[in-house]
Amino acid sequence: MRRRDLLIAVVALLVLWQLASLLVNQAILPSPIIVGRVFVQELRSDLLGHFLVSLWRVIASTLLAIALAAPAGLVLGQYRWLNNLFSPLIYLIYPVPKVVFVPIVLLFFGLGDTPKIVIIFLILFFQILVLVRDQAVNLRPELIQSVCSLGAGRRAIFRFVYLPASLPAILTALRQSVGTAVAVLYIAELYATQKGLGYYIYLNGSTLLNYPAMYAGIVAMSVLGLGLYFTVDWLERRICPWQFAH
């Protein structure tokens, strides 16, 4: 995708928004110009703080999920008996939408950052675990054997085959689930917190009835989601250039 096309799409969306706000002509749909102005104002007061709190929650849970799920996936992928032992469990838990655990996680972890981080962690953990495991399982035995024939033992196989093979799986998992993670973060931030974009949007929309500020919050949340997606995209091109070479 070219930058210019992306820019045109952004402009088209803004134009559509502007037209819709003219048509609706009510306070609940302010124009992008008003929202843009409020966005800049709010950024100077407390929107930035809420944004950073949300960003921190996503980053922390992502790093935690990678740190725990990637090694677990690699181990499961290498030892068939372990995989046989755990795969029914993973099979059952994997498709459950983790957002339904929000109330439980809130009950257990109470206020503050922890429950939010835990819930996003749960979403990312299973996604990364399954993709890394499958990647490791699907490495061709011929590949492993030919690397063995170069003198590699288990440690070198891990270093030169399993580890690099898991990187694209981690990034694919992130790409697939970063949107869901931000969506669930929004839900989780509606409860038991006074920080984060979810709280900010809810507060301005339902309590203060400050619609332009609510929209500014929504824009910030979109920027968060898009920014994370672009980052994963960029990392994929940096770390896995072979996937893009033809």
Place this chain on the structure above:
Amino acid sequence: MIELRSLTYSYGLGAPIFQDYNWKVARGEAWAVLGPSGCGKTTLLYLLAGLRRPSVGEVLVDGDPLTRPRPQTGLILQDYGLLPWATVRQNAELGLQVRSFYGPDGKHVPQDYRTDTLVDPWLERLGLSSLGDKYPGQISGGQRQRTAIARTLALNPDLLLMDEPFSSLDAPTRESLQNLTLELQAEQGLTLVIVTHAIEEAAILGRKILLLSYPPNTHSAVFENPGAGQAGYRDSIEYLHLCRELRACMGKEPESHT
């Protein structure tokens, strides 16, 4: 150099593929192992590589029983041997990297390994210098196989094992790589064991040809083929005769030809 002594091998509890099997390979010899699909050719090669252990009996290399892959043995497989995420250069360097990873421990890496070994002369020798930054997915099958050869020869092996290395290549590429293999075998003084299901390939590459039949293999026919590797052998009458003879014998019960 290699000796299979009263070797029996079977997968799990299945019928044996080799039973009380004996075979000797002297240093510097070029062997082709020929046989129909399912005869145990690849199994034999993996036994020689130390990637599988005999159920009974032993594989001796230089008089020592083989219990694990030996650092001086190079193995080249039909395909899939290259890391898809590494460039041609990185793939060719993989063996050297593995050696640097362990250091000269005598187990994974020969004790006399020099860490300043470079892969460049091999890339050049195999015509890969300009492809160093390409990924395996971007190059042809022949170039991929050249990369695998460069990777293996950079480790300075004394024994080269090849499993159907050229069977997925088109005929001209296959021929040129067969010639290259013969050149390198002579130039480096390698002991070569190449497994193939193609009669013509066995007759081109093997100065001795071991003909396996359907399991269990207890003893196998050996064909002497001293002309292999000589210029023009492909068009010679001896070559055609040998191919005809091999074709007639393939799939039959083994009998002695030596």
